[in-house]
Amino acid sequence: AQKVTQAQTEISVVEKEDVTLDCVYETRDTTYYLFWYKQPPSGELVFLIRRNSFDEQNEISGRYSWNFQKSTSSFNFTITASQVVDSAVYFCALRGPGGSTLGRLYFGRGTQLTVWP
């Protein structure tokens, strides 16, 4: 079965601090895809980053970076130099290999990030 766990329910930081959001996943698929989404108070889920299971190279995109480790089934997301506008709920999500699974994401329960000025 597919499962995503975000152990951190809430995180508070002060502006300009770095913050890492944790995500642990479970799947029996050998091919799968991982995503991070952000949900501001307006309600829309905003796509941030993605990673597929056969590419463990970690990357940096602007203030965002991610650390994907298959050995520990983790896909952690870091925001560098946080800003007040980063305050939102962040969701980690898992998707299966393809075909009929493409439209189905398994979401974690989310982490509420609050960045104080």
Add this chain to the structure above:
Amino acid sequence: KAGVTQTPRYLIKTRGQQVTLSCSPISGHRSVSWYQQTPGQGLQFLFEYFSETQRNKGNFPGRFSGRQFSNSRSEMNVSTLELGDSALYLCASSLGRGGNSPLHFGNGTRLTVT
């Protein structure tokens, strides 16, 4: 490019009534998925349509149904509404091919059942 558009943004219905929600995907996207978000259960998958065919379905009762039209627009219907159906309903679209293609979500329809 316009994003995913959901209408209406807010709905208030009474128990026992039915409701229809609408979703217009990003131009060129052929897959539309629906999700229910509640504080208790989080984000749960309802169903996905691709080229007018339901390709996957979550674990929801038959009162929840959907369809997709030839222009990829989709509607979701909930019949015999219950109080527990109060939720934010999110629609997402994607190209529908290739696992790297992310889902792009709309602003959602917030349904309140009284």
